[in-house]
Amino acid sequence: MTPDNLLRALFAKAVEVADPMQSLARALPAKPEGRVVVVGAGKASARMAEAVEAAWGPCEGLVITRYGYARPCAGIEIVEAAHPVPDAAGVAATRRMLDLLAGVGEGDFVLALISGGGSALLCAPADGITLAEKQALTQGLLASGAPIGEINGIRKEISAVKGGRLAAAAYPARMLALMISDVPGDNPGDIASGPTVGHRGDAARALAALARWGVAPAPAIRAFLEAGGDPVLPDDPRLSRVENVIYAAPAQSLAAAADLARAHGYTVEILGDALEGEAREVAGAHAALALKATGPRLILSGGELTVTKRGDGVGGPNAEYALALALALNGAPGIHAIACDTDGVDGAAEVAGAVIGPHTLARAAAAGVDPALALARNDAHTFFDKIDAQVVPGPTLTNVNDFRAILIEG
Structure with a gap:
């Protein structure tokens, strides 16, 4: 399984665990x-x-x-x-x-x-x-x-x-x-x-x-x-x-994703299910962690990040986190990531989030899009659309907040 496919599978597992058709009956009385x-x-x-x-x-x-x-x-x-x-x-x-x-x-x-x-x-x-x-x-x-x-x-x-x-x-x-x-x-x-x-x-x-x-x-x-x-x-x-x-709750979805990652041979570090803060600032801190880590390792986190509207672009906290993370990693080899909202909607767009990897900035250059300008304009959804890196699952019919995973290859 490619890193991109594994990250998408981890997100799908997090959503599946929180699907009411899979989980609600256990809490329902007669x-x-x-x-x-x-x-x-x-x-x-x-x-x-x-x-x-x-x-x-x-x-x-x-x-x-x-x-x-x-x-x-x-x-x-x-x-x-x-x-x-x-x-x-x-x-x-x-x-x-x-x-x-x-x-x-x-x-x-x-x-x-x-x-x-x-x-x-x-x-x-x-x-x-x-x-x-x-x-x-x-x-x-x-x-x-x-x-x-x-x-x-x-x-x-x-x-x-x-x-x-x-x-x-x-x-x-x-x-x-x-x-x-x-x-x-x-x-x-x-x-x-x-x-x-x-x-x-x-x-x-x-x-x-x-x-x-x-x-x-x-x-x-x-x-x-x-x-x-x-x-x-x-x-x-x-x-x-x-x-x-x-x-x-979010912790259950992170745990399910962690189990799947371990089954694929990754050591898992969970930063928590309740992280908050400005998306681009949290991305910078997570990039620093990833650059110091040795693989094979997966860094997971949940919570709800925020975006201060500075420009006129189309974005959301997960896509903005992913874009800021790509910029901070600057093409570092062997590091891939996904950031998605488990409800399938990041901000007001019908997009859950995005995936990034060592190739993200090179793809942007080939497509003629400027990642720094996109971040300044809060235009992360447009950026990832142009490089074909969006995650668009449609309505997931559940909602256990943001899901972020950084994969460091061994």
Whole structure:
């Protein structure tokens, strides 16, 4: 197997392990008696709903997923909406979900299926805030370079459904929330901005974060935050019948990829599943590690990197990491790498990421593309498209965050 093919196989294994059709049934209890309602949101939520019906049969419910990520379900309605910037379809579906939950009672059971991407898809804003105002805020935050945890913390403060509000809407029914983690640290309150997990609320901190990242909120958002927001606290009685369970997480996918690499004769070093930071800076640090390493070795890492928008190009954190890594390695022999988002979408492009090797810069020169200029313009997707080094798996139907692997040949 060539290094390129092995790296792609490692990514495929990481995705396969997190596929709800392979993993969700183990976390699913026997179907309760009485009325059962299934709700959910995220890039994996439709696949999760499909897995639920494979185990339980047709169910009543409503799930919101990204455009192109729908799956066939017999009873659960699947609605597609926009990600990463919310749209009217997402708002309308979220309000319908809240209306559905308003009709459940104490003897009913609600199964919530939550995965990454739910922050944008489960998106009804708090009273007095418009969709257009929320869209502008989201676009500003995504371009600012702010870490995703901070972005979701702000989203949580101005939402009608995040931060435990979805679970509160289902009270007094019993709720089980099954989650796929895509966040560093695997905190249930951070996955999809915690729709089933209460939080203390910190509107002042949200305002400070907006100022720190240079994002000016609309007057209505600022006024809402200055008034203190309306948090659902962790000890709210409406959360007393909720159980939150993370059944799939990045560490499991990294472990599966590590096992496959060992089977091919590589020593594996895992840097962690929760790395954060500016993509190009992390790439520089990883290049230094790779240049000092002896092979055959594989260096794995997960987490969620960020990009500060400096130019007008098309890119995402994984492609930008790969481009910066290629520049830092400068054609070093025997070192290959892959960087991909396990949901199949790096940034807003329908591309998971890219592969690089000792040949990357030479290919760029032959194709007449300037890697340094592409990095300066945040145009990594265009760069890798021109040298035929993109990874485009299509919708993976899961989401356990970024996957990065550096292979050092012996």
